Amino acid sequence: MNIFVIGNIFNTSGVYTHIKNVTEELVKLGHSVTLYTPSFLVDSSRKKVVEELKGVEIHPLVYFYLENGVTTQIRTFRYFINSHMVYFNWGNLGFDKKILDELPSKVDIVYDMHEDAITLRLSYHIAKKLGKPLVKLLHDEPFRNSFGRGYRHFLGLKGWVYDSMMYFFYKADKWAFLRAMRDGVLRGIASVSPSAFYYSGLDKVSGKYGVKTKVYKPGNAFDKDILFKYRKTRNKSDFAVFYARLVPQKGLYELPKIARELSTKLVVCGKLYNESDKKFLEVKGIEYKGYLPYDELYSTVANAKVLIYPSHQDGFSLVVLDALALGTTVVAYDIPAIRFVYGGLKPVKIVREYDVKGMAAVANKVKEMNEQDYEDEHNDEKVRQFLDLHSKWENVAKETEIFLSSFVK
Secondary structure, X not given: OEEEEEOOOOOOOHHHHHHHHHHHHHHHXXXXXXXXXXXXXXXXXXXXXXXXXXXXXXXXXXXXXXXXXXXXXXXXXHHHHHHOOHHHHOOOOHHHHHHHHOOOOOOOEEEEOOOOHHHHHHHHHHHHHHOOOEEEEEOOOOOOOXXXXXXXXXXXXXXXXXXXXXXXXXXXXXXXXXXXXXXOOEEEEEEOOOHHHHHHOHHHHHHHHOOEEEEOOOOOOOOHHHHOOOOOOOOOOOOEEEEOOEOHHHOHHHHHHHHHHOOOOEEEEOOEOOHHHHHHOOOOOEEEEEOOOHHHHHHHHHHOOEEEEOOOOXXXXXXXXXXXXOOOXXXXXXXXHHHHHHOOOOOEEEEOOOOHHHHHHHHHHHHOOOHHHHHHHHOOHHHHHHHHHOOOHHHHHHHHHHXXXXXXX
């Protein structure tokens, strides 16, 4: 297949990890992959990632954006508004209109590897001009059939404002998807876990328009050759650990409350996106190590007896997957992504969302487990099978290949 990918390789989250590994593996499987990052997502501060992709052809316009100082619009209020208003500006591609005149000569399918409506608008116009099917990938839900994202529960008044805005924005995002399906351009929707469909109901709506849906199993993977070097299920050190993007939706504001209830110190690793939030890490019981190199991060997580993960927003959670691969037990909130992907695995303990005392209590019990019981949970057959399935990005690429090829005649 000749696959034209819309993907943000400058993303700093697990989205980049998925895009990089899956596109590279698709090339290894014999497919031709050309990747285009929209101008509004290009980040010159991370231009080295362009050189990291192996075998994937980067569209020349991406280099043009980097050379001409185009900067990312992500994390700006203007982008936030515009990204949810695309339905009302369906024909306005802005600077990215250039791509319509510089498309590859051979394309069998357009694969948009983001759930956002703003990339859907672009990929829609690309697929329509090419006369080729469009398939969309969901890492998170593109919209929810609910009142916002629940931010009011941990952001107070600010959260109420955000959720109120999202209530209306989600309607516009849904209309964008409905238009793309109704027009016969969007032909398939895949997801890295069932949670995106659970929140959006897209798997039910899509049937009306003959759009196929699929949950990839596995939807993500870890690098076994690297992580298993650090794996450790015995002789753990006496501390708990947390690592993720240090933002409220990942549970940042709850960390001090959890730390107060823990019987050991909490080591926190990760990038702080707002300096004003540093006060949540400068409290008794928390040791903040900042953003660590991967070798130091993996060693820290592998040595911890337990990883606490009070995240409110996830589509899959590579953090939990990596922790399991490193041999560390996880205590997480009962959100759909955790429940659907990791439910039933003994080393993943699930507590009610927002129950900080319950999370700490379970973490304390894990800390007191004897080594044999702890190791037995990690060597449980169901856990071993889960890790084996998720230990190769090739497995994810093959799931992707099967789904995409079903649209190519």
